[in-house]
Amino acid sequence: MASPGSPVVELVFGRWTSHVLWTLANHGRMRFGELREHISAVTPKVLTQRLRQLERDGFISRAYHPEMPPRVEYECTPLAISLRPIFTQIVEWSDAHLDDVREARRQFDGGVAADQL
Amino acid sequence: MASPGSPVVELVFGRWTSHVLWTLANHGRMRFGELREHISAVTPKVLTQRLRQLERDGFISRAYHPEMPPRVEYECTPLAISLRPIFTQIVEWSDAHLDDVREARRQFDGGVAADQL
DNA sequence: CCGTATCCCTTAGGATACTG
DNA sequence: CAGTATCCTAAGGGATACGG
Numbered sequence: 534m535a536s537p538g539s540p541v542v543e544l545v546f547g548r549w550t551s552h553v554l555w556t557l558a559n560h561g562r563m564r565f566g567e568l569r570e571h572i573s574a575v576t577p578k579v580l581t582q583r584l585r586q587l588e589r590d591g592f593i594s595r596a597y598h599p600e601m602p603p604r605v606e607y608e609c610t611p612l613a614i615s616l617r618p619i620f621t622q623i624v625e626w627s628d629a630h631l632d633d634v635r636e637a638r639r640q641f642d643g644g645v646a647a648d649q650l
Numbered sequence: 651m652a653s654p655g656s657p658v659v660e661l662v663f664g665r666w667t668s669h670v671l672w673t674l675a676n677h678g679r680m681r682f683g684e685l686r687e688h689i690s691a692v693t694p695k696v697l698t699q700r701l702r703q704l705e706r707d708g709f710i711s712r713a714y715h716p717e718m719p720p721r722v723e724y725e726c727t728p729l730a731i732s733l734r735p736i737f738t739q740i741v742e743w744s745d746a747h748l749d750d751v752r753e754a755r756r757q758f759d760g761g762v763a764a765d766q767l
Numbered sequence: 768c769c770g771t772a773t774c775c776c777t778t779a780g781g782a783t784a785c786t787g
Numbered sequence: 788c789a790g791t792a793t794c795c796t797a798a799g800g801g802a803t804a805c806g807g
Contacts, residue, residue, distance in 0.1 A: 539744050544751060546663035548779080565789050576781060581790060591754025602788040603787085612750050619739050626736060627656050633729050634661060637708025665800080682769055693801060698770060719768040720807085 544590055545616060549575055549583045554592060554613055555620060562608045587613075661707055662733060666692060666700045671730055672737060674710060679725045709733075 545551055549572065556571050557563055563571075569580060584607060587593045592613040598604040662668055666689065673688050674680055680688075686697060701724060704710045709730040715721040 539741070540748065540751075541740050541744050542663050542668055546659050551659055569789095576783095577790060578782095578792090579780060582780090589755055589758040590751050591758075597789095600788095603790090605789060612747060612754070615747055616743065619736065619743060622736050622739055623658050624656070626733065627658050630729060630732055631657065634657075634707050637729070638706055641706040641708075693803095694770060695772090695802090696800060699800090714769095717768095720770090722769060 545592075545619075547583075547586075549579065550587065551620070553580075553583055553587060554609065554616065557593060557607060557609045558613065558617065558620070562606050565605050565607070568607065592616075662736075664700075664703075666696065667704065668737070670697075670700055670704060671709060671726070671733065674724060674726045675730065675734065675737070679723050682722050682724070685724065704730075 545554070552572055553568065556568065560567070560571070565577075565580070565584075568584075569575065569577065572580065584593065584595070588595050591610055594608050594610055596606045596608070598606070662671070669689055670685065673685065677684070677688070682694075682697070682701075685701075686692065686694065689697065701710065701712070705712050708727055711725050711727055713723045713725070715723070
């Protein structure tokens, strides 16, 4: 039986990765600038890195339109779409159990200090 | 709707984390040394860090037996068990689509170079 | 046996500025 | 507009050795 320490975690749950995928999945085709706005606080360098990686791994497609000014659009491939059940389940788990984590921390920390998730 | 850029990713899919959780879920109660063996290549320092974090977040419990030599046992809490559907789905996705990723890379890289996942 | 204590070092990622 | 090019830092790990 494979382990969830499997490559998938690295492929999909690296920094920014799931965020990009989720955004693209919900908005459909998006331009570079749009992604930047939606994924607040990501710098263009890092966003580009993640986009290239996701493209290489087959999760997104990149369409370059040689106009002036240039226009580039990114879109989820079917492979990325196939991740949806996983994302959905993660969101459901969050809604159901995130408070439990907060409470566990409060207990562990001695009931006092902060609990920034 | 929450995003999978949500805290869950950090909680569960950090380095080693899912691996530890998965191992504990499958073997039940385990000692520190057993975990070290099963999670090959993790150093005691880092393993301890992850175990503490998981304990703080309520995913595992730690039982210290003051014997000689000392014995410590870790175990999944119900909260960790509740992650199972997610892990299961990840494993299923791996089996179904990991080859697609490999193929996508081959394409992207020009059909030649390696494809270490 | 189950960790801590140090030290070191890579490397991902941020800030900033610039170009086709 | 959509990225590159550079520089920089800080933080997470790894190796190693020791302690209760």
